[in-house]
Each structure stands twice: as structure tokens, then as C-alpha cells.
Amino acid sequence: MYEQPTGGAAFPVPKTMDLHILDHRLRVTSISKNGLVSYTHPLIKLIFLRNRTRCKFFSLTETPENYTVVLDEEGFKELQPSEHLQVESSVWLPLNVVSNGSVSSSSQAVGVTKIAKSVIAPLAQQHVSVFMLSTYQTDFILVREKDLSVVISTLEEEFNIYKEVEGESVPVHCQDVSNGLQKNGKEALQPTVHPVLIPQNQFCVMSLDPDTLPSIATTLIDVLFYSNSPKEDSQLSANQDLDCIQFFSFSLIDGYISLVMDTEAQRRFPADLLFTSSSGELWRMVRIGGQPLGFDECGIVAQISQPLAEGDISAYYISTFSFDHALVPEEDIVSVTDMLHHQRKEAAAS
């Protein structure tokens, strides 16, 4: 039922994609490695006891630095302030791209690659910081609530934009949003090219029927909350000698579970309960950042996702409190490494 616009710019392009601003107000937090013990009680509640909490958006990612917890305001209430908890000061809103069924994309790639040109690059040009959270099911683009008007005005040319309000999708336009057409005013600087780390682990991106979550509860609790206990310290340091990285991500968002883990962690779970989109699909990690990246620099996701899009290479992308992490198919890691090497050389030459 697409109606040809009767006026406006020459050659109007039909909008082929929808962008949904989801009905979650999110906080991005970090729990120190030593502090996890103090937060075991609320985290277990948020992960396993759905009928005890109204939290609908929960993500926990362990990295060698800390635990990044992204959660909605209902979930955030459960985390008592302490020296072990860092909280990014903004409220973040998750965006989600949905292709209109009528249009087939020429790309077969999935993940952040699919939205690199349409969302990530334009937002970077407008100096909007994004915090990416890819899951088994979809890719969430988190933007600061205060940047929403810029986001809408930047993306409404290419997207039908909807705001989810209590289960209803309400169309929004730039003029609906306070602050109107105001754009972020920073200069377009040459972006920093960050050093990358390419650990040796192989990762899988998996899901699980929420009803079977209790069946893996003790294993998941063991992996999430006890994998750093002294017993395993020797093993851990052995891993680090081999350039492996401690990385485990669990999310429970609107009733959907997503897990990202390396093959070593995967072996601890019963094989018949976790599933992945195609059996044996393995991913390698590119960790972006030598020093913690912070939340204000723009264009970090764009810098890696644009060349991936040009190469049509699928990628999951998980931002954490300290670093960003892209996951690319195992068979593409050599070309991605070459590409990043090339990018660094160009940046050094310019």
C-alpha cells in the first residue's frame, strides 16, 4: 500500500526499513570483578526469577576488566550503590531495525553489517554516540535519550520511525520530539583509529527456550559467578598465555535469551538445550580499544562496521563498559585482520 509522494524532493526513495524506538529506558553499569560477590543476589533474581521482577531488558557481559550490566530502570533499582558499581550517567534508549518484508536486501550478511550504512554511519556523522548490543535475535543500537531528536532527524529520511508505547507502535517524526531539529554541533574530526586485540578463542552465539533456563541454572550460575574463583586461577592465566580472553555474555530481553560464549564454556552446557542458527557456526573476536573507550567518542562502531559492510562480512557487535567487541565469522578473520591493518596504515599516513 505504498503511496507515491505527491511532492517534495526529486526521486523520492521509498523507505524500505522501519526503525523502532523500544519502550525501555536503560542504564549502562559496570560491576568490578571483586564486587560481583555483593551483586550475586540481585543478578540471580534478574536472570532466573522472572516473576519477582518487572525488569524486561537485562544484559550481563563478563570481560577481563569487569562485568557490564545493561538494564532497564526496573532492573536498575535492584542494584544497590557501592564502590563496586559504576553507572554511566545517561539514560539510553534501544533502537531496533526491522526490514519491511517487501524488500529483499542484496546482502546476505547479518548483524551490525546490515545496519552499518543506514544507521551506524549517519549517526557517527552527526556525532551521536552509540552503544551496540547484538544478540542472537537482533541488534540493539543504544543511543542517549538526550540525542533522540538528532537521531530521528538523521534517520527519518531512510526509515519509518516508530516509538513503542505500551505495546503499540506509534509513528514519530522529528517535529514530535522536543529539541526539534537541533543537531549535535561538534566538529567532524578525523576519528582515532584504536588498537585492536584478536584473541584466539572461538565463540558461539546461542539461544535457549526461556522455559528451559532452569535446566541450565546451576551451570550458568557456575560460569557467571564462580569462573574467577581461586580454583581456576591457574587455568585462567594459562589461557591468557595463549591469548584467549575471558568473555561471556547473557541477555534476557523481552523474554528472549541470548548467550555469547567461547567453545570452552559451551562444552560445560548440555548440548541439546542451547541452539545456534547453523550448527557449528563459530566466530572470532576483534576487541577494539587499547585504553578504555569511554562513552563519548563517536564513530567507533562505524569505523569497523563500514569496511565489514563493504566486504559483506557478518558481524555481531557488543559494547561493554571498557571496550567494544566485534565477532566475525571464523573464516573471515584473516581478511578482517588485513583490512584493519590496512586501516591503521592509512590512518598513520594521513
Next chain:
Amino acid sequence: MYEQPTGGAAFPVPKTMDLHILDHRLRVTSISKNGLVSYTHPLIKLIFLRNRTRCKFFSLTETPENYTVVLDEEGFKELQPSEHLQVESSVWLPLNVVSNGSVSSSSQAVGVTKIAKSVIAPLAQQHVSVFMLSTYQTDFILVREKDLSVVISTLEEEFNIYKEVEGESVPVHCQDVSNGLQKNGKEALQPTVHPVLIPQNQFCVMSLDPDTLPSIATTLIDVLFYSNSPKEDSQLSANQDLDCIQFFSFSLIDGYISLVMDTEAQRRFPADLLFTSSSGELWRMVRIGGQPLGFDECGIVAQISQPLAEGDISAYYISTFSFDHALVPEEDIVSVTDMLHHQRKEAAAS
């Protein structure tokens, strides 16, 4: 192969029972209601992650006052000191009575009733404090390590006494124990008759195959660690209006699991995994003590278990940091109540 003694006292009575001093050195601790959050991490490890701990004796009992945790020294290491943790200063040793197969008891009663005359009463006479812990499988009689010589000299007339040492049962005699025949020297006072509380809940004493513990993990975690969360406060206070008591006990001792819970908690667990000795067997509670009892008063268990033994009424008995709890068959609660009423009247008259 019983050999008639060739000398000694007239009418020597053959020893028909064995008493085992188990190879666990126990600590009796209490976690405050508000402090449970801080101890969730170590407690979940001790309950669910057997390959991460060398603890072999663990018991956790929730009462309205606090959580009583009895555990061996390996387990005790996991509990960091804090304002929320109270620790009784002594080391306690668990004793266990085993009937010799050759002798049939005239009593059909089980639990503490069976050992009331042979163990509980003689120890009370010798001013030995006991801390009782009945489980689905057996009844542990905890005595202070420093009282061991008195315990042995008191009980060796009636029992073959063995000390478990690294899986071996080694016979012990009074002279083997340092302090020799020294007895506790306190005066035999008229024991205090403590007030009792008889709540309306019906309890069951259950067990579980340790291999199926992961299947009930989320339910057990919910009941143990989240049953006092604000969500249920209204329900809880409603219960207390009806004279119900919050009481839940879990133990994992030498690989055996025992659970004591009321029928309301029982309904939350899958019916096919927990088992009890005879289906539908329900118990009523007699809580002993108006003020917290402490650990030094002797004869508390004797006071209730002796009349139960005379009436041949089975009873489980669970001591906690604040109060003692006897569980008697539902059908006997009226006669037990009468008996306790009679006891109080006698004490008042004397």
C-alpha cells in the same frame, strides 16, 4: 559373635548400639535476615556447586529470627566475617547412633525419640550441651569438642563408640581421649521449663537424589534467598496472623540431601522429585523457647524428648541459633500439647 564378659559388674548388659563420632569439625553460625544478600554467593556455592568446595557438612535453616548455618571448617572458610554473621565460638562434633542389626527395638518411633533415653538424657545429666540436627536420613547430635571426654565416659557403658577417621571407624574408649574421666562439674539444677509455640503449618521432611538437585535449583534459590523480598511481605504477615511460622531447612551432609518445609513451600517444588518416607506424612512443630536459648543450657532436648519417648511418639528435632524445634506427627499434636501443658503445671507447682 558376642562374648560374655568374664568379670566386672553383675549382670553386664550387651551393648546393642554403636555411636559414631563423625569426621567433621563443625561451626554453628547465624546470618541476619538483612545479611543474607551478602552471603548469597558463598551459600549458593556450598549448596549447588559441589565440585567447587570441599565442604561435606552443610545445613541452612531459615527461621523468623535469622538463618542458622551449620557447616564444617572447609565450608566455614567461605563465610567472610561481617556484622551480619554471628559465630558460636566452639567447635562441635556430630555424633550418630547406629543400631546393631541383631537387636530389634520395642519402639516403632523414629528420630530423637529413639535416642532420648540412651543419649539425650544421660548427656543432660552430665551437663553436656547438645545441638540437635535431625535430617531425613538420620539424627545428628552435635556436642562441643571440649566435652568429648565427658560424652565418651557417659555413653561408653551403653554404646560401642567409634571415631570416624578418614573413612575408617576406629573404636575409642574414655582413656583414649585427653582429659580422661573429667566430668562437667555443674550442679544438677531443676531445669527451666521454656514456653513453647505451636504454629499451624504442616511440615514435611523430604529428600532428593543429589543428581536431581540442579532440576530444583531455581525453585530452591527462590524459596531460600527471595522468600523475604518485599513482594511477599503482605502474604508473610497474613501468614503470621494465622500463627504460621517461616521455617525451611536444607542440608547436604556427606552427599545426602534433606529438606524440611511446610506444605505451602512444598507446593512450589515439582511433586515427582522430592520424596518422603511415607506419602502424605505430615508433621507439626513445637518451637521451644520464648527468649533465644543460647548454647549453654543443658537438658532442653531432654525435657521434650523424654516424654515423647514415654509416649513412643516419633520426633524430628532441629536446633537453631535462637530456638529449638521439634516436629511431631500431625495426629499426635494434641497429646503432645497436653503433655507439655501438664509439664508446665508440674514445674509451676514444684
